[in-house]
Amino acid sequence: MGGGRGRRSNPAGDSIPQLCHRTPGVPIDVPVPTPPHVPQPRPPRPHCCVSLQASCSVSPQDLAVPNAGWSAAMCEQYQRLLRCTTNGSWRRIPSYRRGLDHLPEVLQMTVDPGPGPRLFLRNVDAEGAGFEYAIFLHASGRRTRCLCQVGPYLEGHQGFAHGGAIATLVDTTVGTCALAAAKMSAMTAKLSISYLAPVPLGAVVVADSRVEQHEGRKIFLSCQVCDTQRDTLYAEATALFIQVEDNNSPPSPAACPQR
Numbered sequence: 001m002g003g004g005r006g007r008r009s010n011p012a013g014d015s016i017p018q019l020c021h022r023t024p025g026v027p028i029d030v031p032v033p034t035p036p037h038v039p040q041p042r043p044p045r046p047h048c049c050v051s052l053q054a055s056c057s058v059s060p061q062d063l064a065v066p067n068a069g070w071s072a073a074m075c076e077q078y079q080r081l082l083r084c085t086t087n088g089s090w091r092r093i094p095s096y097r098r099g100l101d102h103l104p105e106v107l108q109m110t111v112d113p114g115p116g117p118r119l120f121l122r123n124v125d126a127e128g129a130g131f132e133y134a135i136f137l138h139a140s141g142r143r144t145r146c147l148c149q150v151g152p153y154l155e156g157h158q159g160f161a162h163g164g165a166i167a168t169l170v171d172t173t174v175g176t177c178a179l180a181a182a183k184m185s186a187m188t189a190k191l192s193i194s195y196l197a198p199v200p201l202g203a204v205v206v207a208d209s210r211v212e213q214h215e216g217r218k219i220f221l222s223c224q225v226c227d228t229q230r231d232t233l234y235a236e237a238t239a240l241f242i243q244v245e246d247n248n249s250p251p252s253p254a255a256c257p258q259r
């Protein structure tokens with residue numbers, strides 16, 4: 001990979017989280033159309049409990065492990081990152097189909113994986129077709145590294161990944177980093193991405209994210225998406241996450257600007 005079309009990135013160097021995120025039990029009813037310019041109350045905040053303790057290894061199924069859809073390159077890079085976990089400097093974060101499955105208490109029981117909300121990156125069941133990924137968290141709790149194989153269902157331009165897919169990958173990588181740093185719920189307020197080189201479908205990429213600044217409720221992060229050799233920088237991004245209360249009390253309504 002690494003056709004050298006993007007800028008060369010700095011090698012990230014060293015090596016690799018246990019997060020238990022609480023996501024809202026968001027109903028997926030068809031929204032009722034509302035008249036324009038009518039301020040709507042914001043929905044309840046997502047729950048997001050970050051636990052750096054649990055070993056989320058029971059059911060539901062941890063999907064951040066090799067499957068038949070992983071390429072040899074993906075498996076090789078995964079093993080390389082796993083080796084970085086042996087000295088405790090990095091930790092692999094389990095990943096499940098639903099945000100709900102990340103709740104520590106849910107992990108104590110068998111969960112019916114029936115219909116309902118699913119994590120955006122886990123909404124394709126066919127192995128290797130969508131996002132195949134594993135995220136690792138640095139012991140500092142301020143860096144994440146996401147290894148991702150970009151499947152054929154993520155196509156934008158023919159043969160290349162859709163920009164939205166890359167944005168999703170970036171948002172998830174920085175989001176996981178923000179959640180770990182915040183140790184509470186945090187939401188993306190701003191995401192700015194420079195797309196520097198197209199990502200071929202099937203490519204294995206590494207997204208490296210770190211907290212640049214943490215001021216009160218604001219967490220500023222950066223992210224770089226490279227090929228595994230660090231030859232091609234596909235995208236770089238900055239993000240702002242805002243810590244939010246971990247409860248369901250609706251915040252004050254945000255008014256829509258008048259056109």
Ligand SMILES: CCCCCCCCCCCCCC(=O)SCCNC(=O)CCNC(=O)[C@H](O)C(C)(C)COP(=O)(O)OP(=O)(O)OC[C@H]1O[C@@H](n2cnc3c(N)ncnc32)[C@H](O)[C@@H]1OP(=O)(O)O
Binds near residue numbers: 179189
């Ligand atoms: C989810 C987990 C499941 C587990 C799976 C693993 C995946 C994990 C990864 C998942 C990742 C997926 C993640 C996702 O997909 S999150 C989904 C996408 N994001 C959203 O839907 C967020 C929608 N927005 C909001 O809810 C609110 O606007 C937020 C919460 C962001 C702030 O509203 P809130 O009322 O709370 O805050 P405030 O107004 O008092 O402002 C506070 C401060 O912040 C500053 N500010 C605010 N906004 C902006 C802005 N846009 N640019 C610059 N600055 C901004 C503001 O000036 C102020 O600064 P200061 O005056 O104090 O200096």
